[in-house]
Amino acid sequence: xxxxxxxxxxxxxxxxxxxxxxxxxxxxxxxxxxxxxxxxxxxxxxxxxxxxxxxxxxxxxxxxxxxxxxxxxxxxxxxxxxxxxxxxxxxxxxxxxxxxxxxxxxxxxxxxxxxxxxxxxxxxxxxxxxxxxxxxxxxxxxxxxxxxxxxxxxxxxxxxxxxxxxxxxxxxxxxxxxxxxxxxxxxxxxxxxxxxxxxxxxxxxxx
Amino acid sequence: xxxxxxxxxxxxxxxxxxxxxxxxxxxxxxxxxxxxxxxxxxxxxxxxxxxxxxxxxxxxxxxxxxxxxxxxxxxxxxxxxxxxxxxxxxxxxxxxxxxxxxxxxxxxxxxxxxxxxxxxxxxxxxxxxxxxxxxxxxxxxxxxxxxxxxxxxxxxxxxxxxxxxxxxxxxxxxxxxxxxxxxxxxxxxxxxxxxxxxxxxxxxxxxxxxxxxxxxxx
Numbered sequence: 001x002x003x004x005x006x007x008x009x010x011x012x013x014x015x016x017x018x019x020x021x022x023x024x025x026x027x028x029x030x031x032x033x034x035x036x037x038x039x040x041x042x043x044x045x046x047x048x049x050x051x052x053x054x055x056x057x058x059x060x061x062x063x064x065x066x067x068x069x070x071x072x073x074x075x076x077x078x079x080x081x082x083x084x085x086x087x088x089x090x091x092x093x094x095x096x097x098x099x100x101x102x103x104x105x106x107x108x109x110x111x112x113x114x115x116x117x118x119x120x121x122x123x124x125x126x127x128x129x130x131x132x133x134x135x136x137x138x139x140x141x142x143x144x145x146x147x148x149x150x151x152x153x154x155x156x157x158x159x160x161x162x163x164x165x166x167x168x169x170x171x172x173x174x175x176x177x178x179x180x181x182x183x184x185x186x187x188x189x190x191x192x193x194x195x196x197x198x199x200x201x202x203x204x205x206x207x
Numbered sequence: 208x209x210x211x212x213x214x215x216x217x218x219x220x221x222x223x224x225x226x227x228x229x230x231x232x233x234x235x236x237x238x239x240x241x242x243x244x245x246x247x248x249x250x251x252x253x254x255x256x257x258x259x260x261x262x263x264x265x266x267x268x269x270x271x272x273x274x275x276x277x278x279x280x281x282x283x284x285x286x287x288x289x290x291x292x293x294x295x296x297x298x299x300x301x302x303x304x305x306x307x308x309x310x311x312x313x314x315x316x317x318x319x320x321x322x323x324x325x326x327x328x329x330x331x332x333x334x335x336x337x338x339x340x341x342x343x344x345x346x347x348x349x350x351x352x353x354x355x356x357x358x359x360x361x362x363x364x365x366x367x368x369x370x371x372x373x374x375x376x377x378x379x380x381x382x383x384x385x386x387x388x389x390x391x392x393x394x395x396x397x398x399x400x401x402x403x404x405x406x407x408x409x410x411x412x413x414x415x416x417x418x419x420x421x422x423x424x425x
Contacts, residue, residue, distance in 0.1 A: 016425075049285075052285075054285055054288060054425070067291060073285045073286070074282065075282025076282060079214075079281070081218055081221035082214075082217065082218070082221065086217075090210060090214045093210040094211070095290065132286075
């Protein structure tokens with residue numbers, strides 16, 4: 001079997017100095033998808049940000065290639081004064097690729113390409129943020145509520161894109177409350193709640 | 208890096224007044240000083256170097272808190288941090304974009320405003336030169352302050368307090384270079400010291416910015 005894109009062994013994460021997850025273990029191979037579930041505030045975003053490398057893990061082991069990760073945060077990272085195509089062209093340039101038109105078409109944004117992003121609806125902006133994933137061409141999608149404010153047709157569109165991504169050897173870790181109809185394992189983070197009272201202040205050195 | 212600079216410039220132009228804000232502030236400050244101080248030309252000429260430099264410095268300070276704030280708010284900063292661009296390069300690009308929208312236009316209009324303050328004509332060249340040499344340091348130090356305060360609500364106040372003391376050497380050497388030229392003295396030494404401040408901050412501060420950003424993104 002090919003090397004996994006992500007290996008977590010007993011990972012501990014904290015948010016703002018408060019431990020939120022303990023002992024998360026997970027292996028993600030190319031072609032696989034894992035859906036992260038859990039109630040609000042259970043640490044889904046924290047887990048994703050830790051894997052993305054935006055915050056350090058407080059314990060345990062994590063093996064992944066940061067340059068393989070395409071991270072989609074809650075916020076879209078879309079600049080309102082730039083057009084849809086300009087927004088994508090910036091990220092494409094930063095990643096040294098040129099797939100803007102294909103990505104816009106894949107998310108049915110072709111007609112909106114020269115519209116200023118601030119005039120797009122919330123769902124259209126989300127689709128623009130999803131188009132960025134395609135532009136980067138990175139194999140490991142790390143998605144935080146990807147279907148946020150998408151309509152049903154767009155959710156299906158995105159599910160199809162995700163399936164195509166997995167079929168082409170990509171992997172995805174998706175925090176979502178929506179059933180995307182993917183053939184995915186489920187990781188319920190509420191099982192990794194920190195135990196013990198002293199765990200709360202274990203990260204005293206947090207700056 | 209160049210793409211990031213170009214994007215920031217485009218955003219500044221599209222947002223309207225990207226170049227205008229600092230320039231307008233500089234203009235207002237320099238126009239108001241003769242009203243406050245009085246029209247006596249000798250007195251104006253003696254304070255002109257200092258006033259021009261203080262005006263330019265405050266105009267730079269005005270837009271510092273926007274360097275990272277907009278990117279932080281709309282999530283772009285997280286994406287930039289995971290992009291194939293080191294945070295050090297991000298900080299350097301951001302300060303380059305800030306300088307191109309503030310320091311450079313300020314340096315170029317300074318001679319016109321110097322006229323209002325009756326700066327001796329011998330000092331015009333030194334004024335532009337000292338601003339061109341010194342304002343990159345203002346942008347770089349400001350970017351460092353902005354990385355320390357990114358994510359704080361109303362971080363602008365803290366940012367000014369952090370950055371102002373760091374701006375003092377630049378101000379002293381910059382104003383000194385201009386006033387020496389105005390008095391007909393040689394000003395190589397203050398210009399060299401000014402260049403030292405700029406080169407030093409360009410060499411060291413991108414790394415400090417990256418460390419501060421990493422801490423603040425958590």
